Amino acid sequence: MTDTVASRRHVIADDLRSQISTGSFKAGERLPSEAQLAARYGVSTPTLRNALALLQAEGLVEKIHGTGNFVRHPLRRITYVGGGRTPSQAALHVSIRLTKLRARGHLATLLRVATGSPLTEFRCLSHDGTSPHSLAHIYVPRDLAPDDAPADPPWPQEVANLLPKPFPPLAEVQEKVSVRLPTPLEASLLRISPTLPVLAITRVATDTTGRAIEAALLVLPSDRTDAVFTTRLTTDERSADE
Template structure:
């Protein structure tokens, strides 16, 4: 049976992949410009960009807006545990992720209104958290909290921003329920730029809502994790049953 002939896109990606594996191109090294590479391989810039997008989807190349394409650093897979921040069988789920946090005030609009169950224009605090493994962005989270929510000792960096967006500081009253929805989708242009991934590479989109004993939503977190860098781990435990005597 005749083997299919690889496309120019696949051939270029294979060549650059081989150079990276042979350490001819080192982690963090800037690749030649897309125009230079297209000329070197004798293809159009669109074909060259398609080849680079394939490498970006594999985590081998990272694109930084306005700076160019760089050889990616070795990336570890991290585990997001539903409703928590550590794997149930281990306190260590991978290398440490460091986060940067930007806090802003805004008014609830659009999908935030039903998500947080608040009237339109309700004052919210938004925590925008970008997690990094070394110098490479790993994941991002947008966390929303009603501004009038009483918090106990809210830290400068909320725990939600420490690892995959776990819960914020202590609440009054404390949370009693966490609801999570996991979907896979393509990243937005902003997300692809922030996470340095190709626009055709799937991300895990986790929407988590935390509810207190009064039924009020006290936190909504929107988490975006590149699918080649993270696993989502969920556990369901059956409710205990009472032993019944047979008559």
């Protein structure tokens, strides 16, 4: 009752999908060329490409121009843990670029500082093995950030907590999650299709004095990412329920 006559591209996509899941096509392997597949299924190339586009949207297939269509490795999902703490993804290689700039517009609003305030930007690109897995732009008020470029090797993605040691401790982390298409730059850095949406997380960390310590703009591929947030309600909040 649900589907009547599935269109050809769906039939083909279903067939390819099952061949992938049964192992006829293995992870990392190249599929036959689109022309060959079109001939095999007796359809025109646009139709076959439509079928592949379905699989691509599901994250099962990766197209590489001039080279072929590849079965993607079963996606190792990354769990982003909210609340500031917990890198949780220990085994990620992170490359960092440090830039000094001044607060403007949206950024100044997020950090609640005056326009023109000095900031330090960390652009962090984390890799899981060979493939990139997340992109983060982290902004910290200049006086809280170390002046020297940080050591490159093992840096947790959650930076802010480590920086301000003798400062007032972290009190609150607010994270806004939304979904959008990646910018062309983001798509190329993360090596994802520009049509695959990303999880965009805007994170603002505040210390006990109410000062914003960090603003982070995180971009995570939506097909490989879960985000988990745990809220523990205090006794005060609970009694306020009545």
